[in-house]
Structures are given as C-alpha cells and as structure tokens.
Amino acid sequence: MELQERLQELGGSGIGVAAISYDSTEVLNDFAEKRGITFPLLSDKDSAVITEFGILNTVVAEGLGPNRDNPEVVASVHKYVAASVFDSIPLRQMINGTPFPGTFMLDANGRVTSRYFEEFYRERSTTSNILLKAGIGLTPIAAIEGRTAQLKFTAYPSDTSVTNGTRFSLAVDVEPHPNMHVYAPGAEKMGYRVVGFNMNPSELVRFEPANFPESEIYHFEPLDEYVPVYQEKFTLLQEAVVNASAEAEEIMEELDALTLSGSFDYQACDDAICYPPASVPITFTLELEHLDYQRTNQR
Amino acid sequence: MKRSKNQKPRTTILVATLSTLLLGFSMSAIAQSISTIDVDSLGPQVGEYVPNFNLPDQNGQVKTLDSILGPNGAMLLFHRSADW
Known part of the structure; x- marks a missing residue:
C-alpha cells in the first residue's frame, strides 16, 4: 500500500492515519503482515461505524433485495460497486456492508477539513494526491x-x-x-x-x-x-x-x-x-x- | 437527484413507481432515481465533526478517534476490503 510509504511524512506533519473496513481482525492481520503495514487497519466487522458515518454502500443491499434483477439496479451495482467480475449473488453478499470508499482529512478536533470520495468505483485517488490537495507538502520524487x-x-x-x-x-x-x-x-x-x-x-x-x-x-x-x-x-x-x-x-x-x-x-x-x-x-x-x-x- | 444521509432506496423506488403510474414516466426515469448517488453528499461534510469510534486494529488493539488524531489531525480512510 502506497500510504505506508508516506507514513513517515504524515507522522512528521503531526497527522495520524487509520483505515477502516468491514474485514475481521484476522484478515487485517494477514494483510498487514503480507504488505508490511504498520498503521492501524481497523475492523468494523458489522459495518456499524461505516453506517454511523453515513457512507454505507446501499447499492449492494439493493442488489440483493427484491429488485436485484432490475437491469437498472444491476447497472448501479456495476457503477458503484464493481463490474462483471463481481456479478454474482454470492459475491454481492460478500461485499454487502462495504462503504463507498473515500478519505476524510480531519483537524486535531476531529472536524473534516477536506474529503475525497469517488463517484466511479474504479477511480481512486492516491494517498499522495490527497496529501498534495490537502496542502501537505511532499518530498518530490522523480522530479x-x-x-x-x-x-x-x-x-x-x-x-x-x-x-x-x-x-x-x-x-x-x-x-x-x-x-x-x-x-x-x-x-x-x-x-x-x-x-x-x-x-x-x-x-x-x-x-x-x-x-x-x-x-x-x-x-x-x-x-x-x-x-x-x-x-x-x-x-x-x-x-x-x-x-x-x-x-x-x-x-x-x-x-x-x-x-x-x-x-x-x-x-x-x-x-x-x-x-x-x-x-x-x-x-x-x-x-x-x-x-x-x-x-x-x-x- | 440527491439523497439524504440515511438513504431509503426502497422508498425512492416506490416514489418513482408511483410517479410512473401518475405521470407516465418511462422506465429510464426510475433508472435515473435509482442509479444517481451523489457520493459527495454522504457522510460528514467539511466543517462537521466525525463520529467517535471504538474499533480493534490488526493486532487486536482497540483504537478510538482520539487515539488516531495527531497534533495536526488525521487521515481517515474507508475502503472496501483488504481481502479482495
């Protein structure tokens, strides 16, 4: 994960980091070990925090509900969740409870200073891009x-x-x-x-x-x-x-x-x-x- | 069409269906209301406080918003899964 590489700079700027997903601590532990991640990966197993934040991806639940075969529901699953690679009911069940992915930048009191959410699930801002946009200077690479x-x-x-x-x-x-x-x-x-x-x-x-x-x-x-x-x-x-x-x-x-x-x-x-x-x-x-x-x- | 923080997709569908009956909208009108989500309107906005939380990390250590916040704030990422 590219965020790991910027961890020192973030720490140096006095900015804490955490990532939240619905994965179990076991899955997160495994992932952290494989990728050498040292910042907190938080386990929101029942998606309670994701829901409280108001960013639960309800498109997935809709894709599992009574209208799941409606072509428009299928189209929105494709747009906001994933393409045909996830086009099966068991896979939709697997991703039920995920958030709309995004990043909040907070001040020292926990107030949002900027936020970065993508409309299309395939587009994702890099951590370094978010830091640059938030005005946190980065050491230039490949300059x-x-x-x-x-x-x-x-x-x-x-x-x-x-x-x-x-x-x-x-x-x-x-x-x-x-x-x-x-x-x-x-x-x-x-x-x-x-x-x-x-x-x-x-x-x-x-x-x-x-x-x-x-x-x-x-x-x-x-x-x-x-x-x-x-x-x-x-x-x-x-x-x-x-x-x-x-x-x-x-x-x-x-x-x-x-x-x-x-x-x-x-x-x-x-x-x-x-x-x-x-x-x-x-x-x-x-x-x-x-x-x-x-x-x-x-x- | 914008949706509120607490989305109720079924209500939206119902309303859309009703308007189809009443106004004779096409299926694509329903489609519009179902598939347009303004992700920027979801969750805490700039200037608002985020909710506190109590969650275990990959080592089983419980973290809160306060424990994550540094002297200049924090970067809080929500992602789909580490698993796929």
Missing part, C-alpha cells in the same frame, strides 16, 4: 528541475506508479526570481499567458482542470493594470485520472509504463520588462501496475 532567467521550478508526479482508475497529480513548485511575477488565471483576459502544464492529450489519461492556489493582484502602474499574479513560491496541481475502461485496460496490459508529455508554460515579467511566453518541454514516465484480482485470504 524535473528547471531554472530559467525568470524562475525556478520543480515538476513531479504525486506517484511514480499508477494503474487503471488511479487519480493522481502532476505538481509543479514554482519560485519566481526576486521582483519577478508569473500570471494567474484571469490574466489571460489582459493578454498574458497563465502559468501551467500544457499536457498532450492521451487516450489513456484524462486531465482534469488545473488546481491553482490563491493569487495576488499586481498593480502595473504604467498601464494602470490590476493583474492576478504569483510573486512568491507556489505549487500548482494538474490532476489526472488513468482511464479505467475495459478497452484502456487491454491496451495497458501490453505496457510497462505510461509516458505523459507536454510542456510547462509561463510568462514572467518584472516592473520593467515583460518577457515573451515560454514553454519548457517536460515528460513524465510512470510505472504501470497491473490490477490484481487475487484475494489475499478467505474471509
């Missing part, structure tokens, strides 16, 4: 570093290994040189190039709208312009999801890695000079893991 006349940047993927349905991010830490600024969303209306990734479209990866941090307003006196900019170090996230369709899965079976190419684009200016828009080519190579349908144990 591309660049230094231009106007700024310094470090571009890195949240994860170096992905599979079908993985929701991850391409991140870039940008540090404009002193007195320099780059442009934030809104500046395009005044003719400036907004900073960001410009990734080539891929049939295997869907790019989501970029996630920009809050910007500041810069007053450019000569033109009396008020422009949204970044002058201090900031991090920009470009979220992406690996295609989870059967067709994509088939294509990816033949691949060991996903190559994502594009550029990091920006325009930088200072009080005196406005430099032309720049485009730095970048390529990320992510290892492709293949889905493992093997069960670790009999429940």
Whole structure:
C-alpha cells in the first residue's frame, strides 16, 4: 500500500492515519503482515461505524433485495460497486456492508477539513494526491528541475506508479526570481499567458482542470493594470485520472509504463520588462501496475 | 437527484413507481432515481465533526478517534476490503 510509504511524512506533519473496513481482525492481520503495514487497519466487522458515518454502500443491499434483477439496479451495482467480475449473488453478499470508499482529512478536533470520495468505483485517488490537495507538502520524487532567467521550478508526479482508475497529480513548485511575477488565471483576459502544464492529450489519461492556489493582484502602474499574479513560491496541481475502461485496460496490459508529455508554460515579467511566453518541454514516465484480482485470504 | 444521509432506496423506488403510474414516466426515469448517488453528499461534510469510534486494529488493539488524531489531525480512510 502506497500510504505506508508516506507514513513517515504524515507522522512528521503531526497527522495520524487509520483505515477502516468491514474485514475481521484476522484478515487485517494477514494483510498487514503480507504488505508490511504498520498503521492501524481497523475492523468494523458489522459495518456499524461505516453506517454511523453515513457512507454505507446501499447499492449492494439493493442488489440483493427484491429488485436485484432490475437491469437498472444491476447497472448501479456495476457503477458503484464493481463490474462483471463481481456479478454474482454470492459475491454481492460478500461485499454487502462495504462503504463507498473515500478519505476524510480531519483537524486535531476531529472536524473534516477536506474529503475525497469517488463517484466511479474504479477511480481512486492516491494517498499522495490527497496529501498534495490537502496542502501537505511532499518530498518530490522523480522530479524535473528547471531554472530559467525568470524562475525556478520543480515538476513531479504525486506517484511514480499508477494503474487503471488511479487519480493522481502532476505538481509543479514554482519560485519566481526576486521582483519577478508569473500570471494567474484571469490574466489571460489582459493578454498574458497563465502559468501551467500544457499536457498532450492521451487516450489513456484524462486531465482534469488545473488546481491553482490563491493569487495576488499586481498593480502595473504604467498601464494602470490590476493583474492576478504569483510573486512568491507556489505549487500548482494538474490532476489526472488513468482511464479505467475495459478497452484502456487491454491496451495497458501490453505496457510497462505510461509516458505523459507536454510542456510547462509561463510568462514572467518584472516592473520593467515583460518577457515573451515560454514553454519548457517536460515528460513524465510512470510505472504501470497491473490490477490484481487475487484475494489475499478467505474471509 | 440527491439523497439524504440515511438513504431509503426502497422508498425512492416506490416514489418513482408511483410517479410512473401518475405521470407516465418511462422506465429510464426510475433508472435515473435509482442509479444517481451523489457520493459527495454522504457522510460528514467539511466543517462537521466525525463520529467517535471504538474499533480493534490488526493486532487486536482497540483504537478510538482520539487515539488516531495527531497534533495536526488525521487521515481517515474507508475502503472496501483488504481481502479482495
């Protein structure tokens, strides 16, 4: 589990971790041992806590009820639970009591600060992606570093290994040189190039709208312009999801890695000079893991 | 269509069936009400407190929300199963 690898960073940030499922302590013990997991895997055997949280997957119960053969019920089981691999009543019974999978980030008092639930069961955000989105800095891995006349940047993927349905991010830490600024969303209306990734479209990866941090307003006196900019170090996230369709899965079976190419684009200016828009080519190579349908144990 | 925290799928089906009878909706209208779940609306929302819990971990040690929370909070994951 990829969370295990981030455990030290989480601990260092003063953030506790626990994972809850309906598995018995025996199953969890076995799983923890096989995967070397040291954080608490909590056993909610009768799904009481899952139910109290209000995230019990009721689609499964519906798929076992009187309308279980209704094609629409079957379709929703497929969407929210699993595809044909679980398309049998005994398998539906096995998964009855599971939650809609998701993650809560809590403050020190147990209050939700952010939450991450996926609509499609095949899409799953990685832990590292959640941490980046929650604003918890990660040590960049597989980073591309660049230094231009106007700024310094470090571009890195949240994860170096992905599979079908993985929701991850391409991140870039940008540090404009002193007195320099780059442009934030809104500046395009005044003719400036907004900073960001410009990734080539891929049939295997869907790019989501970029996630920009809050910007500041810069007053450019000569033109009396008020422009949204970044002058201090900031991090920009470009979220992406690996295609989870059967067709994509088939294509990816033949691949060991996903190559994502594009550029990091920006325009930088200072009080005196406005430099032309720049485009730095970048390529990320992510290892492709293949889905493992093997069960670790009999429940 | 949004659903409340305590979902009652059967009620939804019943209501949908009634409206089919009354308004002559097609089967796909029922389908819409059954299969659209706004997962973001389920469970504690941003700013709300999560319920406390008392659960054994993989070593049989009982953990509570308080014992999981660090000085800066916690990350609480719900997943389907470690078994499959």
